[in-house]
Amino acid sequence: MNILFISNVHPTPVRPSQGTFNAELVRALTASGHAVRTIVPVPWHQRLLAWKAHRNAPDIWYPAFWYPPGVFRASYHHWMRWSIRRAASQASAGGWADAVIAFWIHPDGRFAAELARALHIPVIVIAGGSDLLVVTADPRRAREVGRTLAMADAVLAEGRHLVDRAVALGARASTTHVFRRGVDGSRFSPGSQLAARQALGLSADDQVVLWAGNMVAIKGVDLLVRAHAQLAEPRPLLALIGDGPERRSLELLTADLGTGGRVRFIGRLPHDQLVIWYRAADLFALPSLSEGTPNVLQEASACGLPFVAADVGAVSELATAADRVVSSRDPAEFGAAIADVLATAGERHGKEAVPRPWTAAIEQIERILAETGRVDGHATT
Incomplete structure (x- = not known):
């Protein structure tokens, strides 16, 4: 056709x-x-x-x-x-x-x-x-x-x-x-976390929380930054992949919260380069105010990466027992869900998700x- x-x-x-x-x-x-x-x-x-x-x-x-x-x-x-x-x-x-x-x-x-x-x-x-x-x-x-x-x-x-x-x-x-x-299973699949971190220059000892998308207001990244600031020390590394009109305000927010040293603004990356970050991370976070069926969650899950996400769109339909879906916009509650998943981060490769x-x-x-x-x-x- x-x-x-x-x-x-x-x-x-x-x-x-x-x-x-x-x-x-x-x-x-x-x-x-x-x-x-x-x-x-x-x-x-x-x-x-x-x-x-x-x-x-x-x-x-x-x-x-x-x-x-x-x-x-x-x-x-x-x-x-x-x-x-x-x-x-x-x-x-x-x-x-x-x-x-x-x-x-x-x-x-x-x-x-x-x-x-x-x-x-x-x-x-x-x-x-x-x-x-x-x-x-x-x-x-x-x-x-x-x-x-x-x-x-x-x-x-x-x-x-x-x-x-x-x-x-x-x-x-x-x-x-x-x-x-x-989801292209030939590209988005589980792999060695250690090898991925070595390739990205990340410490093997850090816990890594990942977000990827467009830095626009509807993606709610400020909620994630505030939730990250409430996590106990040693605070995980927060890696933000993407760019957009909200980036400068997010950079200022991390400075105000005193977490700038543990937040990395990666910028935009080609789609093919996301897989190595999915493999390197311990958790994917999605604090959006509105979504359909987020592709990033499907890709992250295909790589064995659990997620913490706002209860919007079809997110709850994608969640497994390894994931957390948060209905509150309270940074403390979102942060608590992140901490809960990170506490079992060593079991992340046990997450089984069969992508469509x-x-x-x-x-x-x-x-x-x-x-x-x-x-x-x-x-x-």
């Missing part, structure tokens, strides 16, 4: 760590025998700063997404249509596409639904989480999200709570499904597309 994938949440030449889970999805589709072309709308200000770097490559387009920053968000699908229609025309020329898949409901999913309707092919829209739970706080944006959900042939959401939210906003219950992404393979995720997508009336890229009659 020929599939056109559309999402602004995807790695770009200048932001290679952005949306790696979508790049993994595209790779998995390709590995399953599908031909995939990808359109990644790049915010215009990023495109202007690195115009030459965003050259189109075979089967991938990086059109500039022109929009008024911070205002008229409910109309962003109009701006996206104007911005990327040429790329979409090129990618689907000659009736190439059999189906469209989009990640992020609005505006990406809306444009994808309109395009699929014009091409008379099915469209699957994948929800990210915040596009259902956060952006819909604006009533006008919520209406456009609802219209998009109603237009889609199928909606995939990473957790039952997101499925329920999508249906409440306008998606059809019969075509809205819980979707679990896969990508083949299972792709088979689900194939079944859903078949149910829309297209099988193996040909319309049924």
Whole structure:
């Protein structure tokens, strides 16, 4: 089947760590025998700063997404249509596409639904989480999200709570499904903690708490920093992988708390380099205010690493007996859960978590597309 994938949440030449889970999805589709072309709308200000770097490559387009920053968000699908229609025309020329898949409901999913309707092919829209739970706080944006959900042939959401939210906003219950992404077990698997620490220059005697993601307010990293400050001496090393607008305030917070010497800001890393950190750590912490089904927890678990996480999204569905799910936003309680897991850190490799393979995720997508009336890229009659 020929599939056109559309999402602004995807790695770009200048932001290679952005949306790696979508790049993994595209790779998995390709590995399953599908031909995939990808359109990644790049915010215009990023495109202007690195115009030459965003050259189109075979089967991938990086059109500039022109929009008024911070205002008229409910109309962003109009701006996206104007911005990327040429790329979409090129990618689907000659009736190439059999189906469209989009990640992020609005505006990406809306444009994808309109395009699929014009091409008379099915469209699957994948929800990210915040596009259902956060952006819909604006009533006008919520209406456009609802219209998009109603237009889609199928909606995939990473957790039952997101499925329920999508249906409440306008998606059809019969075509809205819980979707679990896969994990590449050939890369994310248990390994020697000592070897990983030697490779990273970490002490074999330290306990290490790991976090990875975008340093934005909704990720709640300040809660983790405050919880870390309440842990008893010798305090574990807190390794923070990622970057974002909250980084400077987090650095200042560690200084105010007097824990700067035990907190390392690693910065952004390529996705492939996360596995060595998963193997080196004793615990993964996820203090987010909102999530779907966090990929980092699935990857950490695949490496045998237990987690302590806020009780958001589908986190509780991923937890095993080795993990802790915390409903409170109190740093003391989050810290107590961390201390509890660290107390049995020597048993961490006993954690058994069987990650969902990508083949299972792709088979689900194939079944859903078949149910829309297209099988193996040909319309049924």
